[in-house]
Every structure is written in structure tokens, then in C-alpha cells.
Ligand SMILES: Nc1ncnc2c1ncn2[C@@H]1O[C@H](COP(=O)(O)OP(=O)(O)O)[C@@H](O)[C@H]1O
């Protein structure tokens with residue numbers, strides 16, 4: 001392990017019935033790095049995020065954070081571990097406002113008096129929390145639509161809100177699952193800039209099919225194929241890797257996701 005290793009996954013395996021979604025995966029995220037995770041549909045990329053976020057329980061494997069072995073996260077321990085993610089797709093609550101969708105990411109839904117009483121949130125906490133939500137929205141340039149229902153937004157703005165919902169938790173580790181999916185060139189360019197800016201405070205793992213995004217923002221890349229890491233290295237190393245070229249050329253007939 002290098003000194004600046006933030007997160008280390010060792011020998012992670014996840015099975016769904018007879019399907020080996022992940023087999024013996026080893027992965028290391030360093031501080032301040034943008035790590036790409038690529039591979040054909042069904043390779044196991046989202047499953048890896050789900051294991052890191054406690055959505056599924058691994059069959060085997062261990063996890064280290066800041067050089068210390070920890071239990072696999074649970075959804076309710078993520079905030080404390082300073083891990084946040086965006087979902088593949090968007091996953092906003094359509095009939096809640098943009099503001100309340102992001103408030104959920106702050107893990108304290110403190111807008112009603114009842115919830116305030118239930119969570120013990122006082123007025124000063126609530127003001128600070130509201131400011132955090134608004135700051136997260138402004139960071140991704142959707143501060144002006146905070147009071148709108150999520151289902152009234154254009155698709156690119158829903159993607160921005162989903163990123164704000166992750167950023168409001170002020171994560172040390174941010175997992176982005178296909179953030180460029182469905183975006184046009186203008187929004188993709190903006191996303192590239194955001195990711196580069198976030199690097200100073202946040203280490204990022206990004207799953208993405210847009211190779212131009214992956215190649216331009218990632219410091220290193222891991223390639224998954226049928227649940228196994230088949231290559232890792234810098235963007236230029238991975239681009240020239242024969243196993244990677246083969247996996248992608250073969251993926252049209254073998255895709256299973
Ligand atoms: N909850 C689940 N139950 C059963 N099979 C699953 C589940 N989640 C994912 N899979 C299967 O595991 C494999 C990996 O899926 P996934 O991690 O979503 O791939 P990727 O994100 O790389 O496209 C696929 O074959 C998928 O169908």
C-alpha cells in the first residue's frame with residue numbers, strides 16, 4: 001500500500017446465486033485521485049459501488065480506510081465514513097422539491113417541526129443545514145431551481161441535483177456511477193471541469209462509458225470484465241492494453257447487463 005492510500009479493497013467477491021458478479025477484486029484509491037472504473041455492461045461496476053455503500057453484502061473480501069481495516073459499510077454508516085455516491089440514472093424523488101431531495105443527502109430531513117423534534121435539530125443547526133444544501137446546489141449551478149419539484153427539471157439538471165445530493169454530505173470519497181450518461185457535449189464538458197475541481201477536496205471513483213471523459217479526468221483506471229479486474233494503469237497504459245481492447249471488441253456479443 002502506498003502512503004497516500006485512502007481506500008483499499010482486497011479480494012472482494014460477490015455472487016448472485018450462481019452468477020459471479022465480482023471475483024477476487026483488488027482495488028486501491030489514493031488521496032486526491034480520480035480513479036476510473038470501466039468495463040462492458042454487466043462487468044460488475046455498479047455491484048462494486050453497492051458493496052462499498054452497503055447495498056449488498058460481499059461474500060468475501062476486506063476493506064481498509066486510511067490504512068485501517070473496517071467492516072463493510074452499511075447505508076447508515078456512510079456519512080460517518082465520509083463516503084457518498086450518485087446512482088446510475090438519477091434516482092431523485094420526483095414529487096419532492098429539488099431542495100428536499102438534496103436535504104436527504106445531508107442525512108437529516110429537518111424541514112418539518114415534527115422532524116425537528118424527532119431528530120433533535122435546533123434552529124441554528126437547521127439554518128446551517130439549509131445553507132449547506134443551498135451551497136451544494138449552487139456548486140453545480142442549480143441553486144435557482146431549489147423550490148421546484150424534481151420532476152419538472154430537464155434531464156441534465158436532474159443529474160446536477162443528484163451530484164449535489166452527494167456533495168452535501170461533504171464526502172472524502174465520492175462514487176460517481178455514469179455521471180455523463182444521457183448528457184450532451186456542453187454538460188459533459190462542465191462535468192469534466194467539476195470533477196477536476198473536486199479533486200482538491202475529494203477522492204473520486206468514476207464509472208463511465210464515455211471514454212473521452214474517462215481518459216481526460218482519470219489519474220488511473222481499473223478495467224473490469226465479467227467480475228474480474230483485467231487491467232489497471234494510467235489512461236494511456238489501459239488504452240493500449242490488449243486484454244482491454246479484446247474485452248471491448250468482444251463486449252458487443254457478450255454483454256450481459
Ligand atoms: N441485485 C442483483 N441480483 C442479481 N443479479 C444482479 C444484481 N445486481 C447485479 N446483478 C448482476 O450482476 C452482474 C453485474 O451487474 P452490474 O454490477 O450492474 O454491472 P455494470 O454496472 O458493470 O453494468 C450483471 O450480470 C447483473 O445482471
Ligand SMILES: [Mg+2]
Pocket residue numbers: 045046047088
Ligand atoms: Mg452499472
